[in-house]
Amino acid sequence: MKKKIPSFIEIYTSLIKIPTISSENNTIDLSNKILIDLLSNYFSELNFSIQIQNIPNTNKFNMLSSFGSGKGGLLFSGHTDTVDFNEKAWTTDPFKLTQKNDKIYGLGVVDMKGFFAFLLDVISAINIKEIKKPIYILATANEETDMSGAKYFSEHTKIKPDCIIIGEPTCLKLIHAHKGHVSYKIDIFGDTGHSSNPSNKINSIEIVYEIIKQLIDLKKYIQQKYSHKDFSISYPTMNFGSIQGGSAINRICALCSITFEIRPIPQLSLNTIEILLKEKLKKTRKKWPNRIFLKNLFFSIPAYEVSKKHKIVQKIENLCKMNCSTVNYCTEAPFLKKIAPTLILGPGSINQAHHPDEYLDCSFIKPTKDILKNLIIKFCY
Numbered sequence: 001m002k003k004k005i006p007s008f009i010e011i012y013t014s015l016i017k018i019p020t021i022s023s024e025n026n027t028i029d030l031s032n033k034i035l036i037d038l039l040s041n042y043f044s045e046l047n048f049s050i051q052i053q054n055i056p057n058t059n060k061f062n063m064l065s066s067f068g069s070g071k072g073g074l075l076f077s078g079h080t081d082t083v084d085f086n087e088k089a090w091t092t093d094p095f096k097l098t099q100k101n102d103k104i105y106g107l108g109v110v111d112m113k114g115f116f117a118f119l120l121d122v123i124s125a126i127n128i129k130e131i132k133k134p135i136y137i138l139a140t141a142n143e144e145t146d147m148s149g150a151k152y153f154s155e156h157t158k159i160k161p162d163c164i165i166i167g168e169p170t171c172l173k174l175i176h177a178h179k180g181h182v183s184y185k186i187d188i189f190g191d192t193g194h195s196s197n198p199s200n201k202i203n204s205i206e207i208v209y210e211i212i213k214q215l216i217d218l219k220k221y222i223q224q225k226y227s228h229k230d231f232s233i234s235y236p237t238m239n240f241g242s243i244q245g246g247s248a249i250n251r252i253c254a255l256c257s258i259t260f261e262i263r264p265i266p267q268l269s270l271n272t273i274e275i276l277l278k279e280k281l282k283k284t285r286k287k288w289p290n291r292i293f294l295k296n297l298f299f300s301i302p303a304y305e306v307s308k309k310h311k312i313v314q315k316i317e318n319l320c321k322m323n324c325s326t327v328n329y330c331t332e333a334p335f336l337k338k339i340a341p342t343l344i345l346g347p348g349s350i351n352q353a354h355h356p357d358e359y360l361d362c363s364f365i366k367p368t369k370d371i372l373k374n375l376i377i378k379f380c381y
């Protein structure tokens with residue numbers, strides 16, 4: 001097929017040039033509409049049909065582009081947003097694709113706007129008119145904050161591809177499972193007062209002492225009970241992130257707060273974590289009523305796994321000539337799995353994601369194009 005779109009590097013440059021930062025902080029959070037429109041134009045040029053979906057009550061959008069009709073097919077998915085960046089820490093312009101030392105620098109080059117440049121380049125070079133099964137490209141919003149784009153799409157779409165490939169940077173390894181993430185804050189309220197007279201006063205640090213003991217018990221329990229041999233760290237991890245409390249040495253500590261996170265493996269659901277946690281805190285909360293307040297921090301993401309024995313997983317393993325493995329970071333897979341079995345496979349390393357001078361090592365370019373081309377041709381022709 002004759003190319004109707006710009007070159008790979010030109011497309012890559014145009015995608016990186018458009019700032020699409022997602023943030024919990026409203027002052028830096030940006031709409032992704034300009035990028036969605038640009039992607040829509042590129043895929044339209046390749047005769048894909050386009051559907052754009054607004055995430056209700058936001059200025060964020062998903063795009064689904066499709067070619068071909070009928071059952072099954074492949075869906076390639078990527079998120080359009082990036083994290084924020086620290087201007088002082090970057091040595092290149094985050095919005096200018098910079099090539100040097102066999103690397104391509106820019107915000108989103110691996111995480112993960114670059115994936116769309118790969119897809120466009122590969123699709124423009126094959127004779128797509130001969131495909132027998134549909135190809136879908138999904139571009140989602142808000143992956144870096146609450147994953148509302150993938151969630152909304154999976155709840156509203158009617159398409160039924162055979163398989164979804166998310167192009168997050170996996171160093172081109174095929175990933176079938178990842179850990180989840182949930183974080184909490186516990187605020188403990190004591191009494192205020194001068195330290196010289198502690199009688200009848202409750203010091204929040206003394207309650208925290210009990211709570212931390214309970215949480216360490218919980219940590220040991222989940223580490224002993226749950227295990228998954230495919231993960232490099234085979235058990236769910238729990239980490240205390242911060243502890244804050246008190247204002248002066250001669251004052252009773254009125255408020256103490258702790259934060260902690262749990263990264264579950266697929267057998268441990270977010271719901272079970274919540275139940276176990278509340279159960280653990282029950283005794284202490286009863287002892288100190290209305291003083292202990294537990295709340296979720298941020299957006300929780302369940303762990304994800306599709307069985308290695310699944311027919312489609314084995315088919316993709318054969319086509320890619322590699323075996324599935326696991327990662328410790330989260331993706332949109334737990335939401336997209338409602339649509340189809342989901343695997344993760346993309347160029348570049350997660351080590352460069354969310355870091356100043358994010359780069360794609362150019363050694364990934366040819367193998368990524370080869371794998372994507374092979375997948376489309378073998379799967380959809």
Ligand SMILES: [Zn+2]
Nearest residue numbers: 079111112168
């Ligand atoms: Zn990402």
